[in-house]
Amino acid sequence: MDTTWLVLLSLALGLVVGGGFIALLHVAERRGTHAATVVNPSVPDGIAEVIDALETPAVVVDPSNNVLASSHAALVLGLVRLDALVHPELIEIVARVRRTGEPVAEQLTIARSRFGESNIVLDVRAARLGSRYVLLLGDDLTDSQRLDDVRRDFIANISHELKTPIASVGLLAEAIDMAADEPAQVRRFTHRLTQESARLARITQDIIDLSRLQSQDVLSKPDLVSVDEIVAAAVDQNRVVAEARDIVLAVRNKSRAEVLGDESLLVMAVNNLIANAINYSLPGTRVGVGVKSTDGAVEIAVTDQGVGIPEEDLDRVFERFFRVDEARSRNTGGTGLGLSIVKHAVQNHGGDVRVWSQSGRGSTFTIRLPEAPIDAVKAEKDPQ
Incomplete structure (x- = not known):
């Protein structure tokens, strides 16, 4: 009998202790869930989806300035990194909204990245979102x-x-x-x-x-054009001037490459590069023109042994009316539009133009164009 009571008492104590332990676990779980909600709050229903669909910069921040939702544009522009606002100017605007409770609209010029290579101009608007959050919207005016x-x-x-x-x-x-x-x-x-x-x-x-x-229909009907003929025509237009200045025009082997485009525009682009090379070359030097085809692209390079371009001016040489040497450009009759014309002509053909230069050693301008597809070449040569 005594043994039976001892067993029953042990079972009762076990149930009480076990139930208490389970209750403690339940309380701990609820407290943990509440803590997680405070630390990782969620934005109101539907807001995250709206933010994600926006094409302009948009950010939602919590009371601790944690970014809860951000648009793709905000990430691309470098406004958000590691779920935090990057720029102190934006953090200050958010703080002002919390402090006053009033919406804020302001135009800011901020660095695109923490290294400050370039700036972006943002028209920023911020306002409260409910009682806890702040919504930050931007319009990129750069x-x-x-x-x-x-x-x-x-x-x-x-x-x-x-x-x-x-x-x-x-x-x-x-x-x-x-x-x-x-x-x-x-x-x-x-x-x-x-x-x-x-x-x-x-x-x-x-x-x-x-x-x-700059007109939209400049290449509405592109033709199949021989790159060798483009180069030959541009060289012929500059041969007399080169000889008068004792400058040798050297053309490398023919490439037999073809592109789709406007022959007159491409001749004008190459002509401008050659004329520019001659204008900035010294007597007795050489201007080389070479063509090569690789990986579906055609490159036309014009190289001179002239005065070269300072490194700080390389990014500006294709701007309208920009001149590296104002006095020399006026003496040679330059308008400051030649390289800008080259850039636009090449871009209209789906290509680009690049420059390498060192002061006192000369320059190389390279036009890169997509080579005509094989089926386009066959269709042109065999119209049947």
């Missing part, structure tokens, strides 16, 4: 502001470029009239008038060419 700057610079530059030859033409016309009785002076002024008129014509033609290249 490209539109850059285009506005380019347009403004273009108008200012073209006004300046045209003003000089127009003023010179007017002054020279007056000088010729005043020197009517002096044949030598008339001839001298007439020669200068011809030079200024030619310069004005070159600027006008370059502007027309650049406008043409």
Whole structure:
């Protein structure tokens, strides 16, 4: 009997202890779940999906500035890294919204990355999302502001470029009239008038060419074009000038490569590179033109032994009206649009143009174009 009571008492104590232990585990689990909710809160239903669908930068942050949701654009622009806002300017805006409870709208210029290679311009808006979160929205204005700057610079530059030859033409016309009785002076002024008129014509033609290249239908009907014929035509256009300046034009072996495009535009692009190489070369040096085809692409390289380009100017040489050497460019009659025309002509053909240069050692400009597909070549040569 005593043994039976001892067994029953042991069982009862075991049930009590076991039940208490299970209860403790349940309480601990609830507390852990609550703690996890506090540490890893979730955004209100549907917000994450909306943020993910946005094409513009968008971020939701919690009271500890942890990023709970962010759009792809916010990640691409470097606004968020490791679930945290990167830029102190954005953190300050979020803090201001929490402090005042009022929405904030502000335009910021911030570094694209922590290394600060380039800047982005953001139109930022921030507001409370419920009682705990802050929603940060951005509109990337970088490209539109850059285009506005380019347009403004273009108008200012073209006004300046045209003003000089127009003023010179007017002054020279007056000088010729005043020197009517002096044949030598008339001839001298007439020669200068011809030079200024030619310069004005070159600027006008370059502007027309650049406008043409920026039209959307410039390559609506591309033709099959021989790269060797493009190079030959461009070299012939510059041969007389090269010989007059004692510069050797050297062309490497023919490539037999073909591309789809506009022959006149491609000749103009290569012609501009060769003319530019001649203008910046010293007498007795050499300008080489080479073509090679590899991996479905055709490369046309123009190499000179000229004065070269400083490293800090390499990224700007394709800008409109940019000149590495203003005085030399004016002496050679350059308009500052030649390399910009090259860039646009090549881009319209699905290619790109690159430059390598060292001051005092010369430069190499390389046009890279997609080679014509084999079926296009067959269709052109056998139209049946």
